[in-house]
Structure formats: C-alpha cells, structure tokens
Amino acid sequence: MMLSGVEKVVRRSAKKVSLYRFHLDHGAQARKVLQLLEDQRGKTDPANLRLADTYARDVFGDPVYAPWLRVYTAFRGRFEEGWIPDNYYAIVVVPHMKGLYGKIGNLKPISRLLFDGTVLPxxxxxxxxxxxxxxxxxxxxxxxxxxxxxxxxxxxxxxxxxxxxxxxxxxxxxxxxxxxxxxxxxxxxxxFIVQHPLFRAFASKPVATLRFTTVVDDSGRISVRACYLRLGRADDTHVQSDREVCVAVKLNTGELHDEGYLNDWSAVDAHPDSGVRFAGIRIPQFEQCMETVLRLHQKLPFARCIGWDLTVDANDRVQVMEWNGGHNDVKFSEATQGPCFSDLKWERLRLGP
Known part of the structure; x- marks a missing residue:
C-alpha cells in the first residue's frame, strides 16, 4: 500500500521522536553510571573525557554516543579507541548485523529446531x-x-x-x-537445572549463567569476543539484572577476574552474600562452553552477533538456557574486557533512513 505524503512525514517525525527518546534514556543511564563510578573512584581526567567526546563526534558521527564512551573511560581510567557505545550498538549495529534473523531469538520454541537439542534443557x-x-x-x-x-x-x-x-x-x-x-x-x-557445585557455592538458589558473546566477521569466521559470569543474590529464585553480580571471565584461561561488580558498578572481590572470593576461580568445562557457542552460532550465522546464556550443571554438562539475537547489551563487556569488536569496523556503519 502506497503511503501518502502526509503519512510519510508523520512516520518520519514519529521515528525521530522515538530515536530522540532512545538516546535521551541511554544518556541518562550512562550519566548515572558515570556519577556512581566517580563517587567511588574520584573524578575522571577531563582530558580523557574530551577524547571520548571527540571520538563520538568524529568516528560515530554524533555526540549522543559520547555518554557510554565516557563510562568506559571512567571505568578503565583512560580512553581507548575501538570501543562501541551501547546505544550505537543497539540502534546501528543490531539492525545491520542481525536484522530480522536476530529477532528469532525471542521465539523460544524455535531454538531446538535450530540448534543441537542435547545442550538445551x-x-x-x-x-x-x-x-x-x-x-x-x-x-x-x-x-x-x-x-x-x-x-x-x-x-x-x-x-x-x-x-x-x-x-x-x-x-x-x-x-x-x-x-x-x-x-x-x-x-x-x-x-530446572541443578547447577555445578562451584556456582552453587556463590549462591545456592539462583542458577548462575555465563554470558558469551560471539560474532561472525566479514570472512565468515565465528569467534568468542567476551564472557562474564552472572550471579544471583542469595534470596533470589533466578538471576535478575537489577540485582546480579557480574564477573568478567578471561577468555584464554576461563578464570574469573579478581573483582566483580554490583548493579551500581561498585567493585567487590567476593560474592556479597556467601563471601566466596572470585580470585583463582576457574569456570568448569570452560573449553566445552566455548566450543558449544561456536558450534551453535554456525547454525545461525545470519545473526552476526549473539549473546548466549549458558551454565554447567552438577553432572558437568553444558546447558544453553537461552540466546539473544537482539540487543544483547555490550556495555559491561566493553568496560571490563573491551574493546571487544575493534577489528570488525562497526564504527563505519550508519543509521538507516
């Protein structure tokens, strides 16, 4: 059906308003996180923040992408080229790299048809x-x-x-x-998965999950770019984003970083309820987890960046709890492990009409 001129103008205006609100919301989120980080760590070097602002304008083409770059800068204590702002990832990268194929992840009954059923509960x-x-x-x-x-x-x-x-x-x-x-x-x-004893030691009720991020590059090669452990609190039935404890995982060894982070981005060296420390802990069956996400992504390479939520059960079996082909959130990985995607040239992508 052909749209009239008025209808086209209305749709474009509605899209602009929606986009404005989207960036406004992300900017508010990022500024809140930046304030939390600076309350804990002290003021960020203004010169580094200016580098983030300049990079947003010159590389991504718009200052609306500066707030998350400022967060990454404050978190790491320096600015690094190659970071992807979370709002740029959501509004530019996701449509270009996933399109409708990524949205399949919302339809949970489709998963077993796409992937190896032996790793799905x-x-x-x-x-x-x-x-x-x-x-x-x-x-x-x-x-x-x-x-x-x-x-x-x-x-x-x-x-x-x-x-x-x-x-x-x-x-x-x-x-x-x-x-x-x-x-x-x-x-x-x-x-219901009975989780591995190592995870149960942190919090016995909520099943801990490993968030892996895999990508397909322009040559078709699939690789793991980031991983972190998501832990629930002692009284939670399952991991919830507003209460979780996140700990980055070293991709070359499967070991946890020495510090994890609460929802307010404050650093902790142990789970706040159980007191179990992160240093020296290695994820069980980590190589098998890596192999699993790489193998599964080969089944759906059309969605070129996927977030996988895995766990390891009490019998050392890898279990894929869900996968996210939409906006799978890159800000924690970029801050703790990034730049994770600097070789992919995502910064050259631009917002569609």
Missing amino acids: DIAYFANGLFFTDASVVVPERELKDFVFEHAERVVFKLDGSAQGNGVHFFDRANFDPALIRSLGNGVIQT
Missing part, C-alpha cells in the same frame, strides 16, 4: 494455543503434566521475549497448571 512448548513436545509434536493438555514431569521434579516456564530475569515462572508437579501457562502466553518449559 527444553521439555515442551506452548505456542498459539497448543502444547508441543520438544520434537514439535502436539501434546493433549490432559497429558501435559505427566509428560513434563516424567523426568523432572521441577520446571521453569519462560515467556517468549523474556529478558533480564522477567517472564520466568517456576513449577513443581503440585502447582503446575496448564491453564495458567495459557494465560501467561507463548514460551518454553525447561527442566
């Missing part, structure tokens, strides 16, 4: 009014409970598009109700 799915097995076979609602709990004592239901710990529900046989799942919406039923 998926048991069943609910989609568009029907329950399905992990092999996409319809399960009558009256048989669902027996099917789901045939080999599981506890399960997790995750809504399509759930992120940052939202849309996650826990059930055992006693409180499992297909009607409730229907009311919640489309999603996946997964086995």
